[in-house]
Structure formats: structure tokens, C-alpha cells
Amino acid sequence: MPPHATSTIPVTHRVAGIVSVGDELTLGQTLDTNGRWVAQRLTDAGLVTIEHVTVPDDLDAQVAAFRRLAQVADLIVCTGGLGPTADDLTREALARAMDDTLVEDPIALAQIESFYAARSRVMNASNRAQALRPSRGATLANHNGTAPGLHGQIVTREGQRERACDVFCLPGPPRELFPMFEQNVLARLSLPAGRTVRTRVLHTFGLAESELAQRLGALMDRDAIAKGRPMVGTTASGGVVSVRLRYEGSATPETAAAMLDECESQVRDAAGVYLFGGGSDTLASVVLSMLRQANQKMGVVESCTGGLLGGMLTDIPGSSAVFAGGLITYTNALKTLLAGVPSGNFSAGAVGAVSRETAEAMAIGGLRTLGVDHALAITGIAGPEGATPAKPVGLVWIARASASGLAAPDVDCRAFQMTGDRASVREWAAKTGLAMLWQHLAGVPAMKLLRQV
Amino acid sequence: MPPHATSTIPVTHRVAGIVSVGDELTLGQTLDTNGRWVAQRLTDAGLVTIEHVTVPDDLDAQVAAFRRLAQVADLIVCTGGLGPTADDLTREALARAMDDTLVEDPIALAQIESFYAARSRVMNASNRAQALRPSRGATLANHNGTAPGLHGQIVTREGQRERACDVFCLPGPPRELFPMFEQNVLARLSLPAGRTVRTRVLHTFGLAESELAQRLGALMDRDAIAKGRPMVGTTASGGVVSVRLRYEGSATPETAAAMLDECESQVRDAAGVYLFGGGSDTLASVVLSMLRQANQKMGVVESCTGGLLGGMLTDIPGSSAVFAGGLITYTNALKTLLAGVPSGNFSAGAVGAVSRETAEAMAIGGLRTLGVDHALAITGIAGPEGATPAKPVGLVWIARASASGLAAPDVDCRAFQMTGDRASVREWAAKTGLAMLWQHLAGVPAMKLLRQV
Numbered sequence: 001m002p003p004h005a006t007s008t009i010p011v012t013h014r015v016a017g018i019v020s021v022g023d024e025l026t027l028g029q030t031l032d033t034n035g036r037w038v039a040q041r042l043t044d045a046g047l048v049t050i051e052h053v054t055v056p057d058d059l060d061a062q063v064a065a066f067r068r069l070a071q072v073a074d075l076i077v078c079t080g081g082l083g084p085t086a087d088d089l090t091r092e093a094l095a096r097a098m099d100d101t102l103v104e105d106p107i108a109l110a111q112i113e114s115f116y117a118a119r120s121r122v123m124n125a126s127n128r129a130q131a132l133r134p135s136r137g138a139t140l141a142n143h144n145g146t147a148p149g150l151h152g153q154i155v156t157r158e159g160q161r162e163r164a165c166d167v168f169c170l171p172g173p174p175r176e177l178f179p180m181f182e183q184n185v186l187a188r189l190s191l192p193a194g195r196t197v198r199t200r201v202l203h204t205f206g207l208a209e210s211e212l213a214q215r216l217g218a219l220m221d222r223d224a225i226a227k228g229r230p231m232v233g234t235t236a237s238g239g240v241v242s243v244r245l246r247y248e249g250s251a252t253p254e255t256a257a258a259m260l261d262e263c264e265s266q267v268r269d270a271a272g273v274y275l276f277g278g279g280s281d282t283l284a285s286v287v288l289s290m291l292r293q294a295n296q297k298m299g300v301v302e303s304c305t306g307g308l309l310g311g312m313l314t315d316i317p318g319s320s321a322v323f324a325g326g327l328i329t330y331t332n333a334l335k336t337l338l339a340g341v342p343s344g345n346f347s348a349g350a351v352g353a354v355s356r357e358t359a360e361a362m363a364i365g366g367l368r369t370l371g372v373d374h375a376l377a378i379t380g381i382a383g384p385e386g387a388t389p390a391k392p393v394g395l396v397w398i399a400r401a402s403a404s405g406l407a408a409p410d411v412d413c414r415a416f417q418m419t420g421d422r423a424s425v426r427e428w429a430a431k432t433g434l435a436m437l438w439q440h441l442a443g444v445p446a447m448k449l450l451r452q453v
Numbered sequence: 454m455p456p457h458a459t460s461t462i463p464v465t466h467r468v469a470g471i472v473s474v475g476d477e478l479t480l481g482q483t484l485d486t487n488g489r490w491v492a493q494r495l496t497d498a499g500l501v502t503i504e505h506v507t508v509p510d511d512l513d514a515q516v517a518a519f520r521r522l523a524q525v526a527d528l529i530v531c532t533g534g535l536g537p538t539a540d541d542l543t544r545e546a547l548a549r550a551m552d553d554t555l556v557e558d559p560i561a562l563a564q565i566e567s568f569y570a571a572r573s574r575v576m577n578a579s580n581r582a583q584a585l586r587p588s589r590g591a592t593l594a595n596h597n598g599t600a601p602g603l604h605g606q607i608v609t610r611e612g613q614r615e616r617a618c619d620v621f622c623l624p625g626p627p628r629e630l631f632p633m634f635e636q637n638v639l640a641r642l643s644l645p646a647g648r649t650v651r652t653r654v655l656h657t658f659g660l661a662e663s664e665l666a667q668r669l670g671a672l673m674d675r676d677a678i679a680k681g682r683p684m685v686g687t688t689a690s691g692g693v694v695s696v697r698l699r700y701e702g703s704a705t706p707e708t709a710a711a712m713l714d715e716c717e718s719q720v721r722d723a724a725g726v727y728l729f730g731g732g733s734d735t736l737a738s739v740v741l742s743m744l745r746q747a748n749q750k751m752g753v754v755e756s757c758t759g760g761l762l763g764g765m766l767t768d769i770p771g772s773s774a775v776f777a778g779g780l781i782t783y784t785n786a787l788k789t790l791l792a793g794v795p796s797g798n799f800s801a802g803a804v805g806a807v808s809r810e811t812a813e814a815m816a817i818g819g820l821r822t823l824g825v826d827h828a829l830a831i832t833g834i835a836g837p838e839g840a841t842p843a844k845p846v847g848l849v850w851i852a853r854a855s856a857s858g859l860a861a862p863d864v865d866c867r868a869f870q871m872t873g874d875r876a877s878v879r880e881w882a883a884k885t886g887l888a889m890l891w892q893h894l895a896g897v898p899a900m901k902l903l904r905q906v
Contacts, residue, residue: 023697024688026502028493029654033484035507040481049479050514054488054505057686061503084663086673087686119870120906124663144873173689175873235482244482300760300781306772307755307763310781314759317837317875325787328753328763328779330772334823338778338791370787384770422770 008153009164013189016042017069018052019062021081021090022172026056034079034177041181045189046197046248047075057087059096066097070154070165077185080172082147084126090169091132091150097167098152100134108139108148115146140168140184145176149184198230198256200245202267203281204274205435206449209236215270216243219263225249230263239428239450240283243267273444276435283434284312284319290441291322291374298437299370300326301339301362303353303379304396309430324372329362339365339377354379354391356399360413363401367409374402374440376433382422394418396429400436412436416451461606462617465645469495470522471505472515474534474543475625479509487532487630494634498642499650500528501701510540512549519550523607523618530638533625535600537579543622544585544603550620551605553587561592561601568599593621593637598629602637649709653698655720656734657727658888659902662689668723669696672716678702683716692884692903693736696720726897729888736887737765737772743894744775744827751890752823753779754792754815756806756832757849762883777825782815792818792830807832807844809852813866816854820862827855827893829886835875847871849882853889865889869904 018038024030035052042049050072055061062081069076081090095102109131116123130147133139140149150169155162168185170177191197204212213220213234224231230247245263247256268275277286291298300309310326313319327338332353335341341361344350351357359379366375380396387393399413416432418425432449439446471491477483488505495502503525508514515534522529534543548555562584569576583600586592593602603622608615621638623630657665666673666687677684683700698716700709721728730739744751753762763779766772780791785806788794794814797803804810812832819828833849840846852866869885871878885902892899 022688023686024690024695025489026492026505027496027652027697027699028489028491028502029695029697030688030690031484031486031489036478036481036484038481039479043480049481050509050511051518052479052507054507056503058503065504083689085666085687086675119872119904121661124667126663126666144877175877233482235477237484302760302763304767305764306767306776307753307760307765307779307781308767310755310760310783311758311764311879312760314757314761314781314783314835315876315879319759320783320839323759323783325783325791326760326781327791328760328767328781330763330767330776330778334778338780338822369791382767386773423768426768 008166009155009162011074011164011166011190012192013047013074013166014192015073016047016049016075016077017073018049019065019069019076019078020052020054021057021062021078023057023087025054034172034174037174037178038077038079038181041186042077044199045186046191046195057081057089059089059093062089062093063096066093066154066167070097070167071156073165076165076167077181078167078169079177082130082149082169082171084124084130084146091129094137094150094152094167094169095134097154098134098136100136100152102132103135105131105133105139108133111141111148112146140170140180142171142176142180144179145171145173147171147176149180151184194250196247196249196251196253196256198247198253198260200260200264200278202243202245202264202271202275202278204241204243204271205239205276205283205431206447207241207271207274208450209234209241212241212243212271216267219266219270230259232263232267239431243271273439273447276438283431283438285316287434287438287441288313288316288319288322290438294441296373297322297324298374298376299324299366299372301366301375301377302326302328303330303335303362304382305378305426305430306330308426309376309378309433312430312434324370327366327369335362339369341365352391354381354395354397356397356413356415359397359399360401360411363399363411363413364409367401367403374400374437376400376437378429378433380418380425380429382425384422392417394425396425398429398433398436400433400440402440412440412446415453417453418451461619462608462615464527464617464619464643466500466527466619466642467645467648468526469500469502469528469530470526471502472518472522472529472531473505473507474510474515474531476510476540478507487625487627490627490631491530491532491634494639495530496652498639499644501650510534510542512542512546515542515546516549519546519607519620523550523620524609526618529618529620530634531620531622532630535583535602535622535624537577537583537599544582547590547603547605547620547622548587550607551587551589553589553605555585556588558584558586558592561586564594564601565599593633595624595629595633597632598624598626600624600629602633604637647703649700649702649704649706651700651706651709651713653713653717653731655696655698655717655724655728655731657694657696657724658692658729658736658884659900660694660724660727661903662687662694665694665696665724665727669720670723672719672723683712685716685720692881696724726892726895726900729891736884736891738769740887740890740894741766741769741772741775743891747894749826750775750777751827751829752777752819752825754819754828754830755779755781756783756788756815757835758831758879758883759783761879762829762831762886765883777823780819780822788815792822794818805844807834807848807850809850809866809868812850812852813854813864816852816864816866817862820854820856827853827890829853829890831882831886833871833878833882835878837875845870847878849878851882851886851889853886853893855893865893865899868906870906871904
């Protein structure tokens with residue numbers, strides 16, 4: 001047997017516990033987004049998470065959490081504490097909870113060494129500690145960082161018989177955690193036979209969550225699972241309201257899929273033109289793929305969002321095929337110089353930077369300067385400063401301009417009263433711009449969007 | 454004694470536990486931001502949070518969490534589960550953990566009734582349940598919602614003597630939770646006489662966490678607290694490696710502050726020019742405030758980051774005083790048109806878009822077009838596509854150009870080999886650009902930054 005593989009007791013995974021490790025979490029310095037991400041994936045896979053516990057970088061606390069959860073869960077997913085420094089104690093904690101000792105794993109050590117060699121960086125002595133694993137455990141390869149993950153089993157006694165709990169320890173940085181979770185945890189789950197779990201998620205933008213819930217009506221019955229039907233729930237995050245469909249029961253996978261199809265079609269009817277995608281779709285990815293199919297190009301002219309919208313679009317791989325570029329016209333002078341907004345707009349008593357006239361001129365100027373088919377322009381008061389009695393914090397004008405052959409551009413310009421703090425105003429403004437372009441590309445009526453005034 | 458007030462055992466608050474309640478949390482549908490907020494406030498107040506546990510809407514799970522934490526903590530802050538519906542179980546859970554029963558609190562009931570009356574809304578029968586409290590507990594007025602908070606004590610035996618743990622149950626919605634926490638928890642804390650807790654955080658960029666740890670050396674001793682010295686720990690997040698300092702002991706506040714000053718000065722010596730700030734500072738906020746003091750302006754010219762850097766800068770309130778704007782030159786044509794990059798750079802066999810020559814031309818062009826004192830330009834291969842044998846994914850050229858009076862601009866241009874996925878390459882590139890400008894503004898030597906080649 002190779003030194004990184006060990007035999008394990010077969011476990012059927014029904015109940016999960018999540019452990020997050022780090023002083024920065026219990027001190028409140030860092031917001032733990034990993035625990036929620038893991039919980040969502042486990043739920044989608046059909047497991048029930050009975051507890052998510054966050055402990056400091058404290059060996060006893062971490063060992064106690066592992067041991068306690070191992071008595072009630074079949075699976076523990078732990079994130080954090082695998083770094084190279086003295087306060088990274090997850091390796092030691094797992095070994096103690098397993099009543100095991102740490103050994104150096106030569107394959108993991110070679111992987112860490114080659115990670116450094118490939119980047120022409122020097123490996124410190126402290127990085128060597130990252131190759132340690134419990135002697136009866138295994139390391140999990142990390143392709144995006146130096147810390148290998150760990151797998152081990154904590155075996156407890158239930159009366160006469162032994163039961164095992166699988167523990168997976170994964171690094172905290174999301175870009176390391178996410179792929180390792182998919183490859184090492186999801187791929188190794190052993191789910192109860194005869195039980196089918198299927199989930200699906202659809203995304204809407206522009207409706208309040210409560211309004212969407214009203215449209216969904218009886219579809220959101222809390223007892224749906226008990227009645228053998230898919231359960232429907234909504235979650236709002238950053239302006240996007242997602243609808244989660246979940247079937248869990250004894251139907252065959254084919255029947256479950258057919259039930260989800262039927263349920264999805266009812267959700268689509270209820271959400272109407274506000275539904276823009278599903279799964280991993282974002283407003284930006286959907287807009288970009290519609291432009292790619294139409295063989296058209298777009299650009300942005302940003303004032304209060306200051307590059308955020310361009311950043312969202314170029315976050316999508318392959319965006320360069322349709323996104324040409326943009327103008328960040330934060331000052332009035334640059335609005336005039338780069339986008340050709342008449343400087344008279346900014347004179348005392350004139351319409352000013354946050355106005356229909358300026359937003360439209362920015363969009364039309366962007367269309368011409370950038371040489372694109374569609375331009376989105378955003379100008380507003382992100383706050384907390386900059387408001388006037390007539391223009392409160394959160395007031396944002398958004399314009400879409402599209403080239404129509406040789407004729408004058410087609411322009412759609414709307415005002416919105418956004419709520420929340422600066423970050424919230426800016427994020428909603430950028431997404432609302434994308435939703436306006438989506439409505440245009442999809443050829444649906446320009447329905448009023450949430451917060452439009 | 455009025456019916457909503459009860460006598461309690463005096464408790465000195467040293468150690469805290471946090472309990473978050475809700476299926477939406479353990480299902481991963483909602484991100485718990487309350488736990489972090491509470492942890493931060495408790496840390497600031499000098500308490501140590503030993504655990505943050507999230508449980509579903511399950512009575513047994515919640516009672517078990519209360520009882521377990523009450524054995525080791527002096528204070529439990531619980532959020533959620535106080536709503537009017539059948540799955541809101543915090544009232545019942547607290548009563549059971551106290552070995553108590555629920556009674557209706559007439560004052561709380563009157564407050565709920567007046568809340569509805571003031572808003573001309575009808576009070577449901579289920580809302581009446583919100584006036585229940587443990588018979589030996591007290592309700593806490595909620596001025597922003599219908600759910601009163603609860604206070605009770607869980608008394609456990611430690612050998613011969615009794616010890617009490619104060620439990621505060623507060624509603625989940627932040628605008629109800631935050632003021633109630635300040636008014637009802639913070640105001641009632643009884644901190645240990647003669648015990649001082651002080652924390653501080655410093656931020657570095659450009660060093661690997663393991664390298665920083667090596668420089669910190671003995672400062673990171675895990676037994677520092679036991680030895681009466683401040684404890685030092687590191688956390689890496691998105692390229693920034695933060696150093697946490699924490700003193701906990703019997704020193705006077707003045708001595709503790711002096712010890713932290715001394716410790717901070719040692720950390721500053723160890724981190725050298727890689728330390729850029731502390732507390733709530735970010736690279737963007739520090740650069741902007743240095744520019745504000747120098748009365749200078751900056752702009753950006755972004756290719757592979759596509760607006761992300763501009764978005765980071767304009768995320769900071771007040772950035773408009775120093776950030777003029779930017780050019781998102783995603784296509785080669787726009788690099789030439791907007792930033793004046795020679796089109797010959799893009800001919801077959803020429804240096805191409807990802808090169809020293811193009812990055813420098815972008816920065817110098819940005820300086821002129823935007824009329825600013827400093828321009829940052831970024832061009833690279835963010836991936837996953839676009840790589841060539843000579844230019845791998847992650848290769849990024851970053852240039853800073855600064856106007857030097859009438860002379861030619863001062864230019865600093867460097868190549869980096871970033872790692873990780875597209876989002877990671879882009880985020881590191883944007884922050885590295887800021888770090889290069891920081892080095893220039895701080896007048897420190899242009900030290901090599903992590904991933905520089």
C-alpha cells in the first residue's frame with residue numbers, strides 16, 4: 001500500500017458536521033463564508049448538516065469539536081488551520097481525535113517541493129510541517145496551494161459496535177477549498193441506497209423576494225417533501241433572488257428529474273421575465289453569452305461604480321470575445337473628455353452629473369468612443385457623501401445605448417433609488433445595468449425593475 | 454418586583470460562546486454575518502469567544518448547545534429563533550436549558566400589541582407566543598421589531614459551588630439585533646477586575662505567510678499569554694497577510710498598551726516595508742489617503758483586470774478626491790486608441806499585449822490622457838485561455854508611471870507570475886499594483902514583491 005493511502009471503514013453519509021478553525025473567525029476579524037458554501041454543497045448532495053461549529057486556533061477546542069461531532073455525524077468537513085505556521089493546528093488536532101500520531105508523508109512532501117520549484121520560490125522549513133498526516137490517515141492533493149488536505153476516520157463505540165466518522169480537513173482559502181471539496185469529498189460520498197436527492201437552482205433579478213414568494217404561492221409549501229413533491233425555497237443575495245428546487249424521497253432518479261422539470265416550468269411561469277438563468281449563471285455570464293451568439297460587442301462608461309461593472313464582466317472567462325473595454329469617468333472633466341458629455345451639464349444650476357441627460361450622453365459617447373454595439377452607463381450618488389436635497393444617496397441613473405445601423409442609437413435610460421450602504425448601492429447599480437441590457441437582448445418588454453423610480 | 458425583572462446571580466464575564474439558530478444557516482441558504490459581528494463586539498469588550506456554534510431549528514440541538522456552552526462560558530449570545538412561527542424554538546430551548554417553564558410576560562405582550570397598533574397592522578395569535586419567557590428569566594425590549602429578546606441564567610455545578618452563565622437571546626435581523634446587543638448585552642457586562650484584554654491588527658502585502666512567520670520568529674510563541682506577553686498570530690486573505698496582536702492578563706490597561714506598542718514595533722521591524730497599515734486599512738484606502746495628503750491624483754489603465762482595480766479604489770468613500778478615472782483597454786485597438794500604445798506592439802512577432810513595452814506605454818498614456826500624477830497599468834493572462842508557450846496563464850506585467858515635473862515620467866515596471874484561478878490572478882494583480890504605488894508614495898526601496906519574477 002502506498003504511504004499516502006490507508007484502509008478505512010465503509011460509512012454511509014447521512015448526517016454532517018462542519019468545523020471552521022481560526023482565531024480570526026472567533027475574534028470576529030474575518031467573516032466565514034466557507035461554512036455556508038460547504039453547507040450548501042452538502043445539502044445539495046442530500047446530507048443533513050446538524051451543526052456548524054467555529055473554534056479558535058486552540059488544540060483542545062478543535063480536538064473536542066472533532067470528537068463530539070464524530071459521535072453524531074457520519075461526515076465532518078473542517079476548513080482552516082492547515083497553514084505552515086505555529087498556530088495552524090488542524091493536523092495535530094485530527095491525529096489526537098483519532099488517537100493517532102503524525103508522520104511525514106513523502107508524496108505530499110514531494111508535491112509541496114514541486115509546488116515551490118515550479119514557481120522558483122524557496123521552501124521554508126515551516127512548509128515541511130504541511131506534509132504531516134495522521135499515520136492512519138491520508139493526504140489530499142492541493143493543486144492551488146501548498147497545504148495538502150487530510151482524510152482520517154474517528155472511530156467511536158456505540159454499545160457493542162464500532163461506528164466511524166469520515167473527517168476531511170481542507171485549506172481555508174476558497175480557491176483551494178472549492179476544487180478540493182468537489183474532488184475529494186463529493187466524489188467519495190456514499191449515500192443511502194433507495195434515497196434520491198435532486199436539486200436545481202434558478203435565478204431572478206428585479207423582483208423583491210417577498211413579491212417572488214407571492215408569485216410562487218403554493219409551490220413554496222413547507223411540507224412538500226413529506227408529500228413526495230419537490231420543495232421550493234428562495235434566497236436573496238446581492239440583489240439576485242434565487243429559487244432552490246429540491247426533491248428528496250424514494251422516487252427513481254428519472255421520476256425525480258421529471259418532477260423537477262415540471263416544478264421548474266411552474267417556477268418559470270411565476271417568475272416571468274425576471275428569471276434570467278440557473279445553476280452557475282450570473283447576470284454577467286448570461287449577457288456575455290447572448291452577445292457572443294449575436295456576434296456583438298459591448299462596453300461600459302462608469303462613474304459611481306468606478307470599474308465595478310467592467311470588473312464583473314471581465315471576471316467571466318472568455319469575456320474578451322465580446323467585451324471591448326470601458327471608460328471610468330469619475331470626474332466631470334473626464335466625462336466630457338472621454339465620453340463627450342457636454343460640459344454645460346456641469347455648470348451651476350444645470351442638470352449635473354447625476355441626471356438623465358448625463359447618463360444618456362455617457363452611454364452614447366461610450367458607444368462611439370469604444371466602437372461597440374451596446375454601451376451601459378452608470379452615474380449616481382453612492383454615498384455616504386455627495387448627496388443634495390434633490391439628489392439623495394442611492395439615486396442612480398443608468399442608460400443603455402445600442403447602435404441601430406446608421407440611425408440614431410436606441411437609448412433606454414432609467415432612474416433608481418437604491419438602498420443600503422455604498423457597496424450595496426454600487427453592486428445593485430452594476431447588476432441593474434446588466435439586467436437592462438439583458439431585457440433588451442432577450443427582446444422582452446422593458447419591465448420595471450426593483451427600486452426603479 | 455415587576456413581572457419582567459428577576460434576580461440573577463452575579464457573573465464576571467470572561468469567556469463567551471455564540472449560538473446562531475436557523476435551518477437557513479445549516480442548509481447553507483443564508484450567510485451568517487451576525488456571528489462575526491457579535492464576536493467582534495465581544496472581542497473589543499475584552500471577552501474571549503471560545504466557540505461559535507450554528508444549529509438548525511431543532512429543540513434538542515439548541516438545548517444541548519446552551520447546556521454545553523454554559524459549562525465553559527460566562528456569557529452566551531444567541532441570535533435567531535425568536536420569530537412567531539412554529540419553527541422558532543429559542544424561547545422553549547432557553548427555558549429547558551434553565552430547567553424552567555415558559556410564562557406569558559404582560560409587559561412584553563403590551564409592547565407587541567402597541568407595535569402592531571402603531572403600524573395599523575393586525576396582530577396574529579402566533580405573535581402572542583413572542584411574549585413568552587422563562588419564569589425566572591426576563592424579556593428585553595425590541596424597538597425595531599416584534600420579537601422581544603430574552604435573558605436568563607443557566608446554573609451549573611462545579612464541584613461544591615454553583616456557577617451561572619448569562620444567556621442573552623436576540624432576534625436575527627441585524628437592525629433589531631445590533632441596537633439590542635448594545636443596549637442589553639454590552640451595557641450589562643461585568644468585566645473581571647484586574648484583567649485586561651487588548652487587541653491590535655497590522656496588515657502586510659508582498660510576503661508569503663510562511664516567510665512573514667519566519668521573520669516574526671519567537672514573537673509567535675504560542676505560550677505568550679501564559680508568559681504575560683502579547684500573543685502574535687498571522688492570517689492570510691486575498692494576498693494580504695495580517696498580524697494579530699493580543700494581550701490578555703493582569704497588567705493595567707496602560708501597561709498592556711505599552712506592551713502592545715513594543716510588540717507592534719517589533720512586528721513592524723520584522724515585516725519591514727511589507728507592512729502597509731493596520732485596523733480597517735486596505736491597500737486601496739492607504740494609497741488613497743497618502744495621495745490625499747500629497748494633494749495628488751491617480752488613474753488606472755486596465756487590461757486583464759478589466760475595471761477591478763478602479764472598482765477597488767472607488768469602493769472607498771471619498772475616493773473621488775484623488776481618483777480621477779481610468780481606461781479599460783481590454784482590446785488591443787483600445788490600448789492604442791485610448792492609451793496611445795503603438796499599434797506596432799501588436800503586429801505578428803512583436804512584443805504583444807502582455808509585455809514590458811505595452812505595460813509601460815499604457816501607464817504613460819494613462820498619465821497623459823487622464824491628466825493625473827500617477828497611473829497604474831496592468832496587462833496579463835488571467836486565464837484559463839489566452840496562454841502561449843512563452844506567456845503562461847498568470848503572467849502579468851504591471852507598470853506605475855508618475856509625472857515628474859516637466860521631465861519624462863518616472864516608470865516602475867515589473868513582471869509577476871501569479872498563481873491560482875482567473876479571479877485569484879486578477880485580485881493579486883490589482884493589489885500588487887497598489888503595493889507598487891504604495892512603495893513609491895512611502896519612499897521605501899522598490900522591494901521585490903511575492904510572485905515577482
